[in-house]
Amino acid sequence: MTTGDLPLMLLAGALVGLGLSMLLWRVRPAQVDLSSALDRLSPERSLAEEDRTQRAGTDADAKDTLGRWAMRTLPLDALGAVPTKELALLRIPVHRFFGEKVLFAVVGLVIPFALMILFSAVGLAVPVFFAIMGALLLGSLMFFLPDYNVRDDAAKARKEFGRALASYIDLVALERNAGSGPRQAMEIAAGIGDAWVFRRIGEELARSRWSGQPPWDALRKLSDDLGLPELADLADIMRLSGEEGAQVYTTLRARSQSMRTAELNSALAEANATGERLSIPMSTLGLIFMAILVTPALLRIMGS
Known part of the structure; x- marks a missing residue:
C-alpha cells in the first residue's frame, strides 16, 4: 500500500459504513411521535392542509414530489428538528420544505x-x-440552508404580524366602542385590512x-x-369581553399602544446597532490614513 492509496481506502471505508448504516436504518423499528401524529390526523389540521394544498397547486410542483419521496425513504427525523x-x-x-432541503443537497453534491x-x-x-470530500461537505451545508432561510423569513413575518396586529387591535377596540359584539367586532376589523x-x-x-368554536379560542x-x-x-382580552361582559376598549387601546412602543424601541435599538456597524469602516479608514502619514517618518528614522 502506498501513501496515495490511503485517501481512496478511507473513502471506500466511509462509503461501506454509510451503506451499512442505511441498511440498518431500513430494518429498525419506526419511532413515531404520537403527539405530532395525532395532530396531523386531527380533522381541523387535515382540512386546513388540504385547503392550502389545493390553493397552492402542490401536486404540480417537483419539490413537493421530491419531498414526499424523501419523507418516505430517508431518515429525516434523525437530521434535526423540523421548524413546524x-x-x-x-x-x-412540510413535504415541500424537505423537498427543498433535498434539492439543495443535490445541488451541493453536483457543484464540486x-x-x-x-x-x-x-x-x-x-x-x-x-x-468527493468537497461534495459531501457542500451538500451537508446546503442541506441545512433551508432551515436558516425559513427561520429568517419567519422572524421577518413575526415582526410584520406584530405591526399589523397593533392596527387590528385598534380596529377591534373602535368596533367594540361602537356597540358591536365581540365576534362581530373581530370579524369586521379583520375584513377592513387587506394585508x-x-x-x-x-x-x-x-x-x-x-x-x-369561540373566536378567542381560535385565536389562542x-x-x-x-x-x-x-x-x-x-x-385573553376578548375572552373577558365575551364571557364576562367586561368593557375592554381601554384595555385594547393600551395593549396596542404598548405594542407600538415596543416596536419603536426595537427599531431604535436596531438603528443604533446599524450606526455602530457603519462607524467601523470609517474608523478603519482613519487608521489607514494615519498609518500612511506616519510610515515615511518611521522609515526615515529607522534608516538613519
Whole structure:
C-alpha cells in the first residue's frame, strides 16, 4: 500500500459504513411521535392542509414530489428538528420544505464535480478525492440552508404580524366602542385590512364560526401554532369581553399602544446597532490614513 492509496481506502471505508448504516436504518423499528401524529390526523389540521394544498397547486410542483419521496425513504427525523411553527407561519407544507432541503443537497453534491470538470477542461487536474470530500461537505451545508432561510423569513413575518396586529387591535377596540359584539367586532376589523395578517385572522374567525368554536379560542390556537404571544394576549382580552361582559376598549387601546412602543424601541435599538456597524469602516479608514502619514517618518528614522 502506498501513501496515495490511503485517501481512496478511507473513502471506500466511509462509503461501506454509510451503506451499512442505511441498511440498518431500513430494518429498525419506526419511532413515531404520537403527539405530532395525532395532530396531523386531527380533522381541523387535515382540512386546513388540504385547503392550502389545493390553493397552492402542490401536486404540480417537483419539490413537493421530491419531498414526499424523501419523507418516505430517508431518515429525516434523525437530521434535526423540523421548524413546524415557522413553516405554519409561512404556510409552507412540510413535504415541500424537505423537498427543498433535498434539492439543495443535490445541488451541493453536483457543484464540486462540475468545478472539477471545468478545471480539467482548462488543464488543471483536481484529485477525485478532493471533489468527493468537497461534495459531501457542500451538500451537508446546503442541506441545512433551508432551515436558516425559513427561520429568517419567519422572524421577518413575526415582526410584520406584530405591526399589523397593533392596527387590528385598534380596529377591534373602535368596533367594540361602537356597540358591536365581540365576534362581530373581530370579524369586521379583520375584513377592513387587506394585508395577509388580516386575511389570516379572518380565516381563523370564519373557521371558528362554522365549527361553533369561540373566536378567542381560535385565536389562542393560532397563537400556539404560529408562536405569536401577542395574539394570545388579544384572545385573553376578548375572552373577558365575551364571557364576562367586561368593557375592554381601554384595555385594547393600551395593549396596542404598548405594542407600538415596543416596536419603536426595537427599531431604535436596531438603528443604533446599524450606526455602530457603519462607524467601523470609517474608523478603519482613519487608521489607514494615519498609518500612511506616519510610515515615511518611521522609515526615515529607522534608516538613519
